Each structure stands twice: as structure tokens, then as C-alpha cells.
Amino acid sequence: MIYLDQSATSLHKPPQVAEAVYRGLTGKLGNPGRGAHGPARDALKEVAQARRALGRYFGVSALQVAFASNATMALNMAIKGALGPGDRALTTSWSHNAMLRPLYQLQQSGMTLDILPGARLSIRDIENALKPDTTAVVINPMSNVSGDTLPLDAIATLCLKRGLLLIADLAQWAGVRGMPDVAEWPRTLLAFTGHKSLYGPQGTGGLIKLGDVSLCPVFVGGSGIHSFDRDHPDAFPEVCEAGTANVAGIMGLAAGVGWLMETGQQAVTDRLSEHRSHFVAGLRNIPGVTLYGGQLEPGPVVALNLAGQDSAWVCEALDRRFGIAVRGGAHCAPLWHEAMGTVSQGVVRFSFSYFTTRQEIDLALDALRQLAAGGPC
Numbered sequence: 001m002i003y004l005d006q007s008a009t010s011l012h013k014p015p016q017v018a019e020a021v022y023r024g025l026t027g028k029l030g031n032p033g034r035g036a037h038g039p040a041r042d043a044l045k046e047v048a049q050a051r052r053a054l055g056r057y058f059g060v061s062a063l064q065v066a067f068a069s070n071a072t073m074a075l076n077m078a079i080k081g082a083l084g085p086g087d088r089a090l091t092t093s094w095s096h097n098a099m100l101r102p103l104y105q106l107q108q109s110g111m112t113l114d115i116l117p118g119a120r121l122s123i124r125d126i127e128n129a130l131k132p133d134t135t136a137v138v139i140n141p142m143s144n145v146s147g148d149t150l151p152l153d154a155i156a157t158l159c160l161k162r163g164l165l166l167i168a169d170l171a172q173w174a175g176v177r178g179m180p181d182v183a184e185w186p187r188t189l190l191a192f193t194g195h196k197s198l199y200g201p202q203g204t205g206g207l208i209k210l211g212d213v214s215l216c217p218v219f220v221g222g223s224g225i226h227s228f229d230r231d232h233p234d235a236f237p238e239v240c241e242a243g244t245a246n247v248a249g250i251m252g253l254a255a256g257v258g259w260l261m262e263t264g265q266q267a268v269t270d271r272l273s274e275h276r277s278h279f280v281a282g283l284r285n286i287p288g289v290t291l292y293g294g295q296l297e298p299g300p301v302v303a304l305n306l307a308g309q310d311s312a313w314v315c316e317a318l319d320r321r322f323g324i325a326v327r328g329g330a331h332c333a334p335l336w337h338e339a340m341g342t343v344s345q346g347v348v349r350f351s352f353s354y355f356t357t358r359q360e361i362d363l364a365l366d367a368l369r370q371l372a373a374g375g376p377c
């Protein structure tokens, strides 16, 4: 099987990720922060170590990192925890439902929401769409459908200049692109997922807080501290971490990030760019391919269609005839599909990992060539 669906989740992980999860499950670890005995202390040490590893990767301190189950949970905590009826937020048509749905919920309870339309976006468009009373920019800087990117650093500078809160969805960005230097960034919340290009296990992710952002807890409950308070602690990261942590998963995530740092983010980024360029160059010789996006050094994601074929049909044929796993249909980004006119056809999405090989990409191109030529299926 050739797996080209990294944007959904990473299938091939560095071996140290599974080793760390195994250690998490067999290493006699207790509940971190719940008790002072050896196993509880050992678990707390592992979580603290993982927090430091994530902090190093993102260029922040350990206590600016809160763990969550995935990017969806982190985005819900960021959006619902930081915004309210008095806010006016700007987002774009690239937003994933993990951002759109919490934003729509807030809109129903009185927040003003502006959505920048169109599939090709620039920093200038974002700047022009800001209103005098805009309070927050809520942005996905790497489209999960096309891989198109927006300049995260320039958006942060714009938010700093205008005194706006920045909430960014790094689900596709983290591990694909290096983190800009965040030292001068404005009040910011960065949501990441662990199981895609940070190569961690599913069920991991988190939120990073920069600057003075006041967050209301979205989930409340046991925190291991202040047991007699009626309210959940409001200090970060505890404000985002109600209940028992996924210790084994967090250890696996730290191992994934450790591998990424050892390998070198730039080496990973370069290899992913080569994969994309090679694939896109090969597509040029295949008749009937419609390619979507491709702006501003896109990430390792390619969205395409084969003439008028339904994207789900193409995916099924790739899977059944060639053993190639890619994703078709809609990709949880409804406004992107509306802007691109692919609501009914969907798009076939190919996405590459560091572990994808040149040979796998060539086989995928060959399979598309055969499908485009109308081979049997």
C-alpha cells in the first residue's frame, strides 16, 4: 500500500514514537499531578519533559504549552476561551470546520464574524478586511486542502501593529514549516495537532499561549490543584488541562518532536518541498488534470481532479486498482470548496510525508496517467 494521506494523519512514525508510548504504558507511571508517590511523580516528570520538548520546538517556554487531545479541542479552547459577544473576529475561506464551527457557535451568541472570501488569499486581503472594531484574526496559514500558505510571520506583525489577538491553526503547518521567531509576537494562541507532521500518536495536540491572553476554561474539572475552589484554575496551562492527561500519548508526541529536531526541520521541509515539486511536475504530462491552488510555497499537499470524474470515484479506483491511499470528497473546509467550485465534485488530495519515497510518487503519477487514459477499473 502506498500511503499519501499525511494531511489526515501520519501512518509511518519514527520508531522512537512507538517505543515512548510503550514505555508510557509499561513504565509504571501513575497519574501526573494526582498524588506525591513515586509513580505519580514519575508521570509528572515525563509530562514536564514533554512540555519542555514541545516548548523547544515551538520556541517558547514549557509553561506556554498546554496539552490537548487534538487540534480541534485546542481550537475550541482558544476560540471559546478567548472570544465572546463583545468581539469581532476575522477568518478566511481556508478555515477548517475545527475553527469555523466554534466561530459559528460564538456568532450565534453575539460575536461578530467576518469571513474573507476567495480561494487565493494574501496578507493584503487580510489587512483590507480588518474593520475598525476587529479584535481578533483567526487563521489557518496552511490550507489542508491545497497546501497553500499565508505568511504567518507577517500576519503576526499585522496583529501586533493593530493590537489584535491572533489565533492560528497549525494543524497542517507544524512539522512541515519551521516556526518563525515568536519573541515579538502579539497576544497569540497557536493550536497544533500531534498526529500529523509532528509524527506523534493520535489523541495528542495542544495549545500555545503567547503574551497576555485571558482564557476562560472551556472544560472544567479535576486539576490536581486548588481542590476546594469552585472554579477551575485560570492559570495557563492548567486552564486548558482538566482531567487526566494522555501520558503515553504525550510521551509519544515528545518522541516525534525529538525525532523532528534531530533530523532538522529544514531538512524535513526541503524533502517535503521536493516531493511536492516532483509530483506537480509529473502531473503536467497527464491530460485532463485540474490542479487547485499552489500559491506561496505551498505545503506538501496537492488538490486535483481528473476531468469531470467524481473525486470519490478517483480515490476508490486508486485504492482498489493501485493500492494508493488518498482522500477525496470534501475536506472539512466547506468555504474553500465553495470558493473553488468543487462542492459537488470534491477534490482528490495527495499529501506527502518525510517517509514518502520518490518511487511511491512515481507510481502514483503512473496510476493517475492510467486513470486519465480511461483504463479499466
Ligand SMILES: Cc1ncc(COP(=O)(O)O)c(C=O)c1O
Binding pocket: 007, 008, 070, 071, 072, 073, 096, 098, 140, 142, 143, 144, 169, 171, 172, 193, 194, 205
Ligand atoms: C487545518 C486543520 N485544522 C484542524 C484539524 C483538526 O485536527 P485534529 O483532527 O487533530 O483535531 C485538521 C485535521 O485535518 C486540519 O487539517
